[in-house]
Amino acid sequence: MNINRKQMEAVLALPGDKRFADFIKVVADRQEVWGLYQDGWALVGADDGTTAFPLWPAKEFAQLCAANEWNGYESPSIPLSDLAELLLPKLEQDDVLPAVFLTPTSKGVTLPVEELQAAVEEELQNY
Numbered sequence: 449m450n451i452n453r454k455q456m457e458a459v460l461a462l463p464g465d466k467r468f469a470d471f472i473k474v475v476a477d478r479q480e481v482w483g484l485y486q487d488g489w490a491l492v493g494a495d496d497g498t499t500a501f502p503l504w505p506a507k508e509f510a511q512l513c514a515a516n517e518w519n520g521y522e523s524p525s526i527p528l529s530d531l532a533e534l535l536l537p538k539l540e541q542d543d544v545l546p547a548v549f550l551t552p553t554s555k556g557v558t559l560p561v562e563e564l565q566a567a568v569e570e571e572l573q574n575y
Contacts, residue, residue: 451508459509460551467549468557468567474505476571479528482510484521492547494558500547501539502556503531513550532568536561 451459459470475481482504484490494500503526504510510523526535539546540561548564550556 451506456508456512460512464549464554464557467551467554471503471505471549472567472571475528475568476575478505480525481505481528481531482507482523482525484510484514484518485524486518486521490518490521491544492550492555494545494547495555498543498545498558500545500555500558501535502547502550504549509549509551513552515552528568532565536565 459467462470484502490502492500492502502510502513504513504523507523507525514521514523536546545558546561546564547555548557548559
């Protein structure tokens, strides 16, 4: 997915709930999500003090957040099948929440694993 600067700026300007909706559509279409990794996956603290696992709909958005404490992190893709079958069950087991579509100025949308899974599955039914 090649995103030009204008597209990136438009999506980044959206409020969290709109970025979440965009994330679900793009992920269902592209069949992958993106994370940040360097000797372990990047994690962030959620507002309620729990640990969250950041996910992005495209490499460009993940790379934008690979700064400060995540400087030098790579942005590998995670196939949608691995997300559903491996990552989300592991997050749930470890009491880690998915954090969808963080930006340099926003923590994104943090939600329970089952809510993210349901949203993705519902969108996949449109295909």
